[in-house]
Amino acid sequence: MAPFHAHFKNINGDDTYPLDEIIYRSKVDNSLLEVHHDRTALASRSPEEWKKLFAERRMSFKPADMSGIWSKREMVLPEIPEEDIVTMQEGFSPLFDASRLAKELGIRKLHVKLCGNSHTGSFKDLGMTVLVSQVNHILKKGKHPIDAVACASTGDTSAALSAYCAKAGIPSIVFLPAGKTSTAQLIQPISNGSIVLALDTDFDGCMKIVQQVTADNRIYLANSMNSLRVEGQKTISPEICQQLNWNVPDTIIIPGGNLGNVSALAKGFDDCLAMGLINKKPRIIVAQAANANPFYQAYQRGFDKLEPVQAKKTLASAIQIGNPVSYPKAERAIKNYNGVVVEVSEQELADAAHRADKIGLYCCPHTGVALGALEKLIADKTISSDEEVVVISTAHGLKFTEFKVAYHEGSLEGLTSRYANPIFKAPAELGAVMDILKKEMAARR
Numbered sequence: 006m007a008p009f010h011a012h013f014k015n016i017n018g019d020d021t022y023p024l025d026e027i028i029y030r031s032k033v034d035n036s037l038l039e040v041h042h043d044r045t046a047l048a049s050r051s052p053e054e055w056k057k058l059f060a061e062r063r064m065s066f067k068p069a070d071m072s073g074i075w076s077k078r079e080m081v082l083p084e085i086p087e088e089d090i091v092t093m094q095e096g097f098s099p100l101f102d103a104s105r106l107a108k109e110l111g112i113r114k115l116h117v118k119l120c121g122n123s124h125t126g127s128f129k130d131l132g133m134t135v136l137v138s139q140v141n142h143i144l145k146k147g148k149h150p151i152d153a154v155a156c157a158s159t160g161d162t163s164a165a166l167s168a169y170c171a172k173a174g175i176p177s178i179v180f181l182p183a184g185k186t187s188t189a190q191l192i193q194p195i196s197n198g199s200i201v202l203a204l205d206t207d208f209d210g211c212m213k214i215v216q217q218v219t220a221d222n223r224i225y226l227a228n229s230m231n232s233l234r235v236e237g238q239k240t241i242s243p244e245i246c247q248q249l250n251w252n253v254p255d256t257i258i259i260p261g262g263n264l265g266n267v268s269a270l271a272k273g274f275d276d277c278l279a280m281g282l283i284n285k286k287p288r289i290i291v292a293q294a295a296n297a298n299p300f301y302q303a304y305q306r307g308f309d310k311l312e313p314v315q316a317k318k319t320l321a322s323a324i325q326i327g328n329p330v331s332y333p334k335a336e337r338a339i340k341n342y343n344g345v346v347v348e349v350s351e352q353e354l355a356d357a358a359h360r361a362d363k364i365g366l367y368c369c370p371h372t373g374v375a376l377g378a379l380e381k382l383i384a385d386k387t388i389s390s391d392e393e394v395v396v397i398s399t400a401h402g403l404k405f406t407e408f409k410v411a412y413h414e415g416s417l418e419g420l421t422s423r424y425a426n427p428i429f430k431a432p433a434e435l436g437a438v439m440d441i442l443k444k445e446m447a448a449r450r
């Protein structure tokens with residue numbers, strides 16, 4: 006018998022299901038499921054042994070070891086055969102030292118965890134490698150027939166699903182809200198050969214359809230309601246600690262939409278604590294766009310219950326979600342991690358993203374939401390000057406070229422571009438060029 010074991014478990018009950026069953030919600034009360042690990046088995050290895058093993062794998066060229074997710078496979082999917090894993094060496098993303106911004110903002114330390122530095126350009130790869138690997142495993146065992154894997158997406162989930170399925174040779178289907186994704190996000194699943202449907206609705210509308218399409222289990226559901234994805238995404242937490250030499254930051258800020266990723270972050274820290282890898286909890290802060298803020302509103306009401314909203318248009322299009330599926334898990338995460346929920350305006354997110362670009366980052370609008378929250382929380386002293394903070398950057402800025410061009414052109418509707426950097430047009434003559442250089446270099450001194 007394998008020394009380590011995991012199964013699905015109801016978050017509100019005791020019913021459990023094997024990981025190779027096709028199931029997304031409890032059969033007892035329809036609650037969300039989570040992957041429940043045998044933590045006693047995990048704790049049977051000492052923290053020092055785990056840390057040594059993780060460090061050794063960092064030097065290995067074995068496919069599973071080169072992935073940030075699968076290098077921690079005992080705490081992800083302990084029983085999957087390594088040959089069934091579908092990996093693109095995801096994870097092990099940089100923890101960017103943003104000390105110049107920390108100094109400007111007046112805090113001790115700031116790091117930006119660049120989860121978008123990944124094959125398809127967002128953190129969605131971290132969860133998708135786990136989900137597609139498990140589907141691959143189920144197919145190889147011939148236990149259940151699966152014709153295709155499908156998701157509803159605000160853009161990044163579909164790109165990740167499409168790429169991992171293409172690598173494994175599994176058909177994929179993606180539902181996108183028409184006209185609400187960036188060009189890069191739309192072209193990714195098209196390139197990787199998915200069946201791409203652009204529906205005349207928003208994300209929440211796509212989510213309803215995909216649940217109907219996947220109801221008979223012939224088409225497998227890849228949304229974050231599927232708790233396998235959380236297992237990959239949760240490795241962000243041990244990875245941050247590992248990168249900080251197994252120290253725990255004081256505060257972590259993460260942008261939230263469907264709220265799967267904040268749930269994952271908290272679960273990652275739960276596991277690290279249970280394994281003795283860390284002995285302190287960070288504070289977890291969720292940042293939402295004010296235009297799509299059902300979680301912020303619920304927090305303001307003391308988490309009485311989720312009141313779904315009609316999400317309004319936001320530059321942070323990946324979190325334009327009014328009815329977040331992982332609400333119960335995210336509520337638990339905020340309560341267990343001394344958390345706060347913050348909302349950020351369009352002006353604040355756009356400025357925060359481009360302010361951070363000035364120290365060498367290249368931020369997507371969602372990272373701007375988290376950075377905007379950071380500025381607000383420093384201003385109101387919720388975050389104090391002696392803290393070490395990690396901001397989770399969820400996607401690569403290169404996926405959001407339209408946003409960045411419009412900001413620097415000053416053409417974002419209703420917004421001003423405080424950190425715009427204009428292009429200087431000049432004839433190819435030394436005099437004209439030197440005039441501009443003298444003026445601009447003086448201005449930047």
Ligand SMILES: *Cc1c(COP(=O)(O)O)cnc(C)c1O
Pocket residue numbers: 127128129161162229260261262263264265266267323324369371399400
């Ligand atoms: C999916 C996504 C989010 C939101 O993550 P949730 O798990 O839905 O809260 C934030 N930023 C980007 C870039 C994303 O793709």
